[in-house]
Amino acid sequence: MRLTDEEKGMLDGVEGPAVAAAMDLLVRYGAALDAERLCDVRNVATSMTQPSPVKAKLVREGGWDKAFAVISLDSDADLTLPPMRVATCQLQHGFGADAAGVVPYPAQMIELQADAEAFYGRHGVAILATCTPYQVGNIPVRGEHCAWMESSAVIYANSVLGARTNCEGTASTGAASLTGKVPCWGNHLDRNRYGTHLIEVTVPVNDFLGWGMLGYFAGGLTGEERPVIIGDISRPDLVDLKHFGAAAATSGGVELYHIPGITPEAPTLAAAFGPAPVPAPVRYGPAERRAVYQTLNSQGSSTDVDFVLLGCPHASVEQIGRAARALDGRRLADGTELWLMVPRALKDVADRSGYTEVIERAGGKVLAGSCPAMSRAAPTGTRVFATDSAKQAHYLPAILGIEAWFGTLQDCVDAAVTGRWRGELR
């Protein structure tokens, strides 16, 4: 990999040991990718404050500087963290103090994270506390090079916003935050941004459930490549594409897709494929739709639901309002809980709009900044959960060892109110 004089200086320690360690990681990472050079980034979305047993041990041994060196730079060096060089935000993480006593989550994790927020905040990290930074003010512009983690945010930034980021990890975003550099590879290059697969939708896809299932199909079909979607689809909104992308990045590793006429880099079908010919389409029809639904519902056997999870990726204000309307005047079944996960900043909007009160009156909880998968936490004794998120239905059985049902918001709210899953594909 070719380094500029500035980058060589960083590697040689001109800007201190932490920046040198960051550049060392980028050089090792760039070599692993066979990247030709680094590119400049001014927008980093990372995970530094998420508590974990490994992090707790490192903090005990050498404080937060040590935890940052090992986890965020993959360095064994003894170093002191300088301020962030470029704008850096914290993605979703564990539960905060407002969840103490509300959800079963260890107090020492809440304390560890509070310490982390104070430490990293002082060093210039914005604690957005959401998997959807694009919902709370971090909206990169088209063509902007970024270093983002969180697969559902990466696919949204690339596809819907036209920004350029690979699906980075903890160490590469940590290194980018101190250098403003990341390997110029993959999605940063024009030639890697054209579609590879054409999916023709022949069954109507026009709601949140439908977009999520189509995303899950697209990810399963294309793996880490780039689907282009045409056919019988409604004009999607932020919420639809948030679900579509999260699902495609769960069943596969999709980081970029195009919807001709809707997403910015595909004004036309031909443009979506660039210099390559448009390939023959793969059909997504009623049979494929049913197969996805059955896959996502293959991890449930008992219809006794004790937990309903909404807001993955973190809910928009509109989704919070929809959940409040669906729960207004109703009451959750005894022994059933409902959690709605929201960005930290939008919890305030939910409170001030009266949504939180309606949801809490029904027995539900509006929880900020985290999710059951990140925190490995669900209501005590949960055996069977229901969700409207394809991503959460996929992951939570593995992470928590519980059964899953997947359906619409209405299916989920009905399950919360009756304690029974009665969802079906309509």
Add this chain to the structure above:
Amino acid sequence: MITMHGRKVVGGVAAGEALVSHETISGWGGIDPACGVIIEPRHELFGQCFTGKILVFPGAKGSSGWSGFFQSTRLLGTAPIGMIFVTLSTKSALGAVVTRVPAVTGLDRDPCAVISTGDWVRIDADHGVVEVIPAADRAP
């Protein structure tokens, strides 16, 4: 013995028993770093441990937590001793870097077809060479 050639992802030499996945692997939500086990219920290697093995797989899928979870296997002493994969991505590349084990990709044959679980495998990542002795040919 079968010999394959590819390119280095992370340098070094490692030799040991292979654990082969024909499906891509999730890091976050796919493995438990505390015990080095695949935990995705529908995965072909569900419940199997990769600690001390050469992990052979088509590629990484899912969350960007991939590299961080494999880094944790190193910090917790449950890491594989080498990696061989087909599809290079930011997840698998950074994951191999922070796991700090010899890793290769871009082999001239499909390692997931050529290598079987239980085969003895030697990776010389600096030279991009993988040697395989099938389990059936190994002395008992």
